[in-house]
Amino acid sequence: MSNYSRFSRRRFLTTAAASGIGAVFLKGCLGNPPEPVGTAVTEQVEAAEISPEMMPETTKVVLGYIPIVEAAPLIVAKEKGFFAKYGMTDVEISKQANWASARDNVTIGSEGGGIDGGQWQMPMPHLISEGIITNGNKVPMYLLAQLITQGNGIAIAGKNQGKGLGLDISNAAEFVKNYAKTEGRKFKAAHTFPNVNQDFWIRYWFAAGGVDPDKDIDLLAVPPPETVQGMRNGTMDAFSTGDPWPYRIIAEDIGFMAALTAEIWKFHPEEYLAIRADWVDKNPKATKALLKGLMEAQQWIDGVNNTEAVVSIVAGRNYFNVPEDILVPPYKGDYKMGDGKAEIKDKMMGPLYWKDGIGNVSYPYKSHDLWFLTESMRWGFHKDAISDIDTAKQIIDRVNREDLWKEAATEAGFTADIPASTSRGVEKFFDGKTFDPQNPEAYLNSLEIKNV
The missing domain is CATH 3.40.190.10 (Periplasmic binding protein-like II)
Incomplete structure (x- = not known):
């Protein structure tokens, strides 16, 4: 040869x-x-x-x-x-x-x-x-x-224990909305960058429980170290972030987990x-x-x-620079939730990289792109550039190269794992809402809290 x-x-x-x-x-x-x-x-x-x-x-x-x-x-x-x-x-x-x-x-x-x-x-x-x-x-x-x-979650500062801040916060909505009456400031929550994943997760969680993230709380982008320090000293109340931070917050007794994103939208x-x-x-x-x-x-x-x-x-110094023992449990799907919640022990609830309970993880479904851009419209982000579903689909067609993924998988011999469609179909959320890529307008219309 x-x-x-x-x-x-x-x-x-x-x-x-x-x-x-x-x-x-x-x-x-x-x-x-x-x-x-x-x-x-x-x-x-x-x-x-x-x-x-x-x-x-x-x-x-x-x-x-x-x-x-x-x-x-x-x-x-x-x-x-x-x-x-x-x-x-x-x-x-x-x-x-x-x-x-x-x-x-x-x-x-x-x-x-x-x-x-x-x-x-x-x-x-x-x-x-x-x-x-x-x-x-x-x-x-x-x-x-x-x-x-x-691989993500919503963490809550320890000072807010016992207030019903779990997956469904319907019964805690008034506590959150009236926070300023007792604390002198609005309930403060953070994510790492505006108008993207971790912002969307915490917005969905709040809105599903009846809290408007644009009106009822202060929601802002803050670097993780500053957010965690704020949770320690009582100036920050919630944090939307990825592992290893959720487990670390529990391990270091900074707060507790309200929910994993795997509970909000399984296999998201x-x-x-x-x-x-x-x-x-x-x-x-x-x-x-x-x-x-x-x-x-x-x-x-x-x-x-x-x-x-x-x-x-x-976990090594040149990459995450964190103790290995705070990464092993999440990879096994073992999460201590705190605040009296039962521990989660389920590999399928942790981070997955190739296959999950629905199908292939690695494949870039255009239907998922459409959810993110539809959610952008829900919150009134980028109104001039992403004004309607047709515009969103045009952007997706320019950006998403699922064709290259398929070609690479075929050449590598992974043909059994190539999805049959660029849509994963109807997606289901913990609060009963559904997103049908064939009818994103129906999803928008079903949402009680939105800015569109």
Whole structure:
């Protein structure tokens, strides 16, 4: 077999075993670009045979991430050699200080010292593509894969124990609305970035219980460390965030969990891989190579015997920099809820990466994109740019590249896991509401609290 038809195993092992030194936290400005980080690789996978027609156009890409469990597939694909297996030997996984930093760094791209893409809350790729959160500077993005389902929760400060703040807060709505009468300020809740996933989760939870998040409380974007400190000292009341923060809040006796997002919407879409469209258009084979490596990483993470190995990789100083013992329980679906609530012990309630109780996790369903943009309309976000369902669908068709996911899965031999439709069908929420992608207007009309 020629050297061109088989990727060099020696080169693969040498490259994949390389590691970075230290984690560099960004300052959130364009002049301070991200730097790659890594940890030593132990077990490596065998290099794949790569035919000339599938050889990547480049071996290098810079992917940003935020240190929460949603990033695990990118980190594992790098550290276990799954990216390198398909020829992507120079993938840099770059820690971002926050979502604003990630947005700014993808705007300038890796050629300008930023990133080519990476992990995103939804619908950030759509908003960046349309210039909605980049001061009108349109940077077309392609949505390529879902990274994870679930893995988030709503945490409440310990001072609010015993007030009925659980999954259904209908009986606690008056307590929340009248908070200022006893505390001298409105009930204060936080998420990590406005108008995206974690904002949507806490808004849905409040509204389902009869609390208007735009009128009855103060809801704002605050970095996790500041939020947690506020929960400690009594100046912050609730927090919508991803693992490991929910479990950490319990473990450190800062507060309790009102609900997991897996209870709000079981097997819900969470964060995604998206890359600048110009990079993908220039490097379609490299894009599919990345997707193949990502898919293998997702399957490996879900392996029942790999939990401790996954945690060992992601918890390290160069990635999450957290104790391993606060990551193992969430990965097993073991959650202490606090405030007298029963513990949850169910693997299917924790983060899942390849398959869940409905189907494939990794596939980027357009129906999920539509829910996020419909929810944007519900709250009156981006009225000028996303004014109706038809406009939302047009944006989705420009951004979502489920076709590349299917091609990569087919080439990698994962055909049994390719969904039959780009719609996952009707979605069901804990409060009885349903979202039918064929009739999103009916979903909007069914919601009592909204700003549309």
